[in-house]
Amino acid sequence: MEQLTDIYLTYQSTIGYIGINALLALSIYVSLSCGQLALGSAGFAAIGAYASALATMKADLPFPVALLVAALLPALVAVPLGLPVLRLKGVFLAIATIGFGEVVRLGLVNWDYVNGAQGIVAIPQKASIWMIYLAVAVTLFLLWRVRGSKWGFALEAIREDEPAARTMGIPSTQYKLAMLVLGAALAGLAGGLEAHFTFMVAPNGFGFSRVVDMLVFAVVGGAQVFWGAVAGAAFLTVLPEALRELAPLVGIEPGPLRLLVNGLVLLLVILFLPAGLVSLPRRLRERRAARKAARAPAGGAGAAA
Amino acid sequence: MGQQVINGLFLGSIYALFALGYTLVFGVLDILNLAHAAVFMVATFVAVALVGHGLDILLALPLAVLFAGLLGLVLERVAFRPLRARTDSNIAGLISSLAAATIIEAVALEIWGPNITRFPFGTMPEGPASQFQLLGGTVSRLQLTIIAVAVLLFLVLTWLVKGTRLGREVRAVAESPRSARVLGVNVDRAIAAAFFISSALGGAAGVLYGLAFNSISPDMGHGVELKGLAVIVLGGMGSMPGAVLAGFALGLTEVFVVANLGGSWRDVISFAGLFLFLVLRPRGLMGAAATREA
Numbered sequence: 001m002e003q004l005t006d007i008y009l010t011y012q013s014t015i016g017y018i019g020i021n022a023l024l025a026l027s028i029y030v031s032l033s034c035g036q037l038a039l040g041s042a043g044f045a046a047i048g049a050y051a052s053a054l055a056t057m058k059a060d061l062p063f064p065v066a067l068l069v070a071a072l073l074p075a076l077v078a079v080p081l082g083l084p085v086l087r088l089k090g091v092f093l094a095i096a097t098i099g100f101g102e103v104v105r106l107g108l109v110n111w112d113y114v115n116g117a118q119g120i121v122a123i124p125q126k127a128s129i130w131m132i133y134l135a136v137a138v139t140l141f142l143l144w145r146v147r148g149s150k151w152g153f154a155l156e157a158i159r160e161d162e163p164a165a166r167t168m169g170i171p172s173t174q175y176k177l178a179m180l181v182l183g184a185a186l187a188g189l190a191g192g193l194e195a196h197f198t199f200m201v202a203p204n205g206f207g208f209s210r211v212v213d214m215l216v217f218a219v220v221g222g223a224q225v226f227w228g229a230v231a232g233a234a235f236l237t238v239l240p241e242a243l244r245e246l247a248p249l250v251g252i253e254p255g256p257l258r259l260l261v262n263g264l265v266l267l268l269v270i271l272f273l274p275a276g277l278v279s280l281p282r283r284l285r286e287r288r289a290a291r292k293a294a295r296a297p298a299g300g301a302g303a304a305a
Numbered sequence: 306m307g308q309q310v311i312n313g314l315f316l317g318s319i320y321a322l323f324a325l326g327y328t329l330v331f332g333v334l335d336i337l338n339l340a341h342a343a344v345f346m347v348a349t350f351v352a353v354a355l356v357g358h359g360l361d362i363l364l365a366l367p368l369a370v371l372f373a374g375l376l377g378l379v380l381e382r383v384a385f386r387p388l389r390a391r392t393d394s395n396i397a398g399l400i401s402s403l404a405a406a407t408i409i410e411a412v413a414l415e416i417w418g419p420n421i422t423r424f425p426f427g428t429m430p431e432g433p434a435s436q437f438q439l440l441g442g443t444v445s446r447l448q449l450t451i452i453a454v455a456v457l458l459f460l461v462l463t464w465l466v467k468g469t470r471l472g473r474e475v476r477a478v479a480e481s482p483r484s485a486r487v488l489g490v491n492v493d494r495a496i497a498a499a500f501f502i503s504s505a506l507g508g509a510a511g512v513l514y515g516l517a518f519n520s521i522s523p524d525m526g527h528g529v530e531l532k533g534l535a536v537i538v539l540g541g542m543g544s545m546p547g548a549v550l551a552g553f554a555l556g557l558t559e560v561f562v563v564a565n566l567g568g569s570w571r572d573v574i575s576f577a578g579l580f581l582f583l584v585l586r587p588r589g590l591m592g593a594a595a596t597r598e599a
Contacts, residue, residue: 091337091395091396091399095583096580098534099535102531103573110570110573208527209527215400256411256412256414257411257415260407260415266401267384267404267408270388270404274397
């Protein structure tokens, strides 16, 4: 028991970050679930982080209210953003939303009231690990309820073939907008939690590389199912910790080693496991079954001879 | 005023070179190659290493560009060709190019370290003796060389794409890979050629950027990557004349914004412009109509 407490204390920040990263990965996943590659989450997370920090520090609002603000404000921003932007397809939607994220980041850099590039420091530490995981759990519960519901099927139909889905009377624009708004709320919530978990926020923590991280979590875990994003976030958040121990053994500095392994994992997953790490057990089972099937007739022939 | 025009043209020529390669691959494959900025960065380091071994920059530049082109071939083979048959190949390709970029950056970080590297002193002539007056501003030999190399590469590329059989094949594949194959074009070879040319241009932009600002580090590609995105959207995705035009437009705009509003507003302009263009005029300055929404 005592050992467990030790582990908990040593890796407290990693454990918290697994949850925050899971929320951020889910914010990308919800758009991917209807086939949209929307990469505005870093911008939404920044809005949530700054809004909640200002709410607790300047407006003296209670933390739950601040978190509500952190989720609602990005969601409100996502509506006018989504209406024009969701007409764009594929890579163009990705580029437009990256542009949005950069505009948010640069806006914060140029905003003196929040200390520009230095960001806000000494934010009260109000987010505890159970709150982070409660948020993850509630999100997962919602997504689990959506799966197999009318909503879930509509999203799947849009992902597979949007024109066909529209022909079937599915209002695809509304669904896509709803998912963008949900993703924005999740990212904002994660940003609010992060701000009150690490005591500080700075605009450069919400740049392009951050949203790339989120996308990588979702894809490496598996973008077909909602738990994939969580698995990916957990795996890739713990991995650097493990690599730090490993770095001296392979003789590569921890920084480059982390990048190298991240890149290799991502490349291997996209090439060989398009449905992500969560599909690995199923793939292995299928391979074993296929091998057995291939061996069976050969064995039979051998016995007959 | 004259000085700012010169500086803007100088910066714009680098943006244009970078964006040309970016947009070439997009035009052919509809894939955003996010490893382009990593090639840009690595080529610069290769040039520095070659100059460090005593090579003249005029020899190191083409060698580094060749290296970048070859790296492009490797990228195509490893990260893009295996995905080509997939239905979601443009999103999958974007992700695998990200993976490739991460790997390249990791290798650069391990070899050259995170600190800023510089070309050895005297790589290019410096000091007042190498400067002269033009249009009421001061131009250095370095700036002039960079603009000249960029213009030369534009001409070579235009000739390659418009005047050679290979260029015709690349354009045919960009139009429709299936029809091109039916007409006897070797599609794999044309795509590989596009990657070679694209990465070589990216590498050239990197070396010139390194010479111009002499501040070379494994993350030097990050800023240019997103600027390049703004340039190719502004120019119209896949349009090469558009990329050149937009590259110069962005270079000039940035220089004037810095001079009149201050340095911290420079990047706001490019991304706000990128965003507005995508929303209001998705086909860009010179892009084909109505393909952004199909």
